[in-house]
Amino acid sequence: MHNKPEMAYGEAILKKTIGDVMEDNCPFCQNSDVYIYKRDQKARSGDSRSIYKCRKCSALYPYPKFNKAESSKHLLSISTNQDGYKFDDPTRAVSHRNPLVKILRKCTKCRGTALDIGTFDGRFCFILGTVGFRAYGVEPQKNAVEFARKHGLEVFQGSFPEAVPEEVCGRKYDLISLMEILCYVDNIEKTLRMINGMLNDDGCLLIKNHQGYSRYYDSNSYFSRYGDYIQCILTIESLRYYLNLTGFKIVKITGETSTDLLPLGMGRIRNAFLGKVVNKIYNFTMLEHTLLDIKRADRLIITAKKI
Numbered sequence: 394m395h396n397k398p399e400m401a402y403g404e405a406i407l408k409k410t411i412g413d414v415m416e417d418n419c420p421f422c423q424n425s426d427v428y429i430y431k432r433d434q435k436a437r438s439g440d441s442r443s444i445y446k447c448r449k450c451s452a453l454y455p456y457p458k459f460n461k462a463e464s465s466k467h468l469l470s471i472s473t474n475q476d477g478y479k480f481d482d483p484t485r486a487v488s489h490r491n492p493l494v495k496i497l498r499k500c501t502k503c504r505g506t507a508l509d510i511g512t513f514d515g516r517f518c519f520i521l522g523t524v525g526f527r528a529y530g531v532e533p534q535k536n537a538v539e540f541a542r543k544h545g546l547e548v549f550q551g552s553f554p555e556a557v558p559e560e561v562c563g564r565k566y567d568l569i570s571l572m573e574i575l576c577y578v579d580n581i582e583k584t585l586r587m588i589n590g591m592l593n594d595d596g597c598l599l600i601k602n603h604q605g606y607s608r609y610y611d612s613n614s615y616f617s618r619y620g621d622y623i624q625c626i627l628t629i630e631s632l633r634y635y636l637n638l639t640g641f642k643i644v645k646i647t648g649e650t651s652t653d654l655l656p657l658g659m660g661r662i663r664n665a666f667l668g669k670v671v672n673k674i675y676n677f678t679m680l681e682h683t684l685l686d687i688k689r690a691d692r693l694i695i696t697a698k699k700i
């Protein structure tokens with residue numbers, strides 16, 4: 394019999410009480426029924442942490458958390474303004490083969506106003522603008538905001554859910570996107586509720602994120618992809634839980650399992666020819682809901698609408 398991984402790794406934890414509050418309750422739903430899912434995950438800082446799982450909301454998360462200062466060096470090391478850096482050729486970025494563009498065209502009219510949360514250098518904000526939206530972005534890092542604005546994008550400095558600038562939350566949107574960013578949010582419920590309030594009634598939410606049950610994590614640390622300051626490692630169950638809770642219904646799930654096919658680091662290849670090959674494999678392996686083993690999918694793309 395093949396055990397589910399969470400059962401194989403799962404072990405009870407000794408509860409510590411500080412006053413009336415359980416110190417190690419789930420940081421997202423405050424449920425006390427949590428357990429150690431995987432031990433000794435090496436962080437980029439060299440330190441290590443255990444990954445916990447909440448039985449109620451199914452989120453995976455590192456505990457104890459690293460604080461922001463521990464990851465600020467990593468954030469600063471991400472280059473946003475290197476010489477020669479430029480956005481992709483727009484015709485390539487918005488080609489019909491780009492799975493995200495395909496989804497955008499299928500699920501939205503690509504008209505009206507869009508917001509990309511955690512837009513970093515503005516790349517997805519740029520794509521949203523090119524397919525037809527009036528696109529805005531919000532991003533916590535100052536140097537990334539400056540870079541995006543220098544490229545003519547309407548990107549504002551701020552973060553969800555606590556520091557959202559008026560220019561961002563004062564508008565209503567037809568599309569809001571969270572591209573590999575929900576894992577850094579420390580209050581998922583509050584963030585998704587805010588997003589729900591900022592969407593027009595027939596507006597669309599687009600989420601892309603790697604998920605915690607991917608085979609990738611059988612041999613790689615949970616910190617290897619998104620750095621030490623991850624708050625949550627999303628699972629398909631946790632996404633379903635929080636979308637239901639905050640007034641969304643899932644319209645479509647797409648995903649990919651291409652990591653098993655690609656040697657680590659291939660995705661970062663800048664070489665034009667190899668880049669094309671990698672893109673082709675990536676696009677080929679984007680699978681529809683019905684064909685994909687969602688639970689083990691490496692990356693999920695979810696579109697949701699307001700209930």
Ligand SMILES: [Zn+2]
Nearest residue numbers: 419422447450
């Ligand atoms: Zn929870």
